[in-house]
Amino acid sequence: MTDIWSVQKRSEVMSLIRGKGNRTTEGRMIELFRESGIKGWRRHQPLPGRPDFTFRREKVAIFVDGCFWHGCPDCYRAPKSNVEFWKRKVDGNRRRDRRVTRQLRSTGWSVVRVRECVLKRSPVAVARRVWRALRVAP
Numbered sequence: 230m231t232d233i234w235s236v237q238k239r240s241e242v243m244s245l246i247r248g249k250g251n252r253t254t255e256g257r258m259i260e261l262f263r264e265s266g267i268k269g270w271r272r273h274q275p276l277p278g279r280p281d282f283t284f285r286r287e288k289v290a291i292f293v294d295g296c297f298w299h300g301c302p303d304c305y306r307a308p309k310s311n312v313e314f315w316k317r318k319v320d321g322n323r324r325r326d327r328r329v330t331r332q333l334r335s336t337g338w339s340v341v342r343v344r345e346c347v348l349k350r351s352p353v354a355v356a357r358r359v360w361r362a363l364r365v366a367p
């Protein structure tokens with residue numbers, strides 16, 4: 230096997246790169262909000278980590294994390310070339326995710342991190358998490 234990724238995987242990776250992370254998963258999230266009657270979200274507010282969605286009044290920040298870039302514990306498979314580069318990159322992203330989450334929480338935000346695969350697998354559970362965060366918000 231000379232190719233690192235299957236054709237399908239490669240096209241997924243390329244679309245992630247083109248979409249700068251999350252275009253398709255963000256689209257799916259918006260659909261889910263719509264279906265679940267979740268309103269009042271905003272995009273890309275100037276907050277630490279630039280959350281994908283924020284609910285300002287409730288102080289809830291939502292991140293939709295692509296499994297590849299954020300090193301999902303279930304799905305991430307390290308590429309077999311440029312091993313060091315990818316390791317540094319993905320480890321760095323994970324560290325930043327943790328730092329951003331801490332930073333937001335320390336200023337009173339509730340943070341919901343939604344993994345791409347979970348959003349695909351169980352959108353209902355994701356909607357429930359968002360609802361819960363919005364409800365318990367101050």
Ligand SMILES: [Zn+2]
Nearest residue numbers: 296301304346
């Ligand atoms: Zn995943």
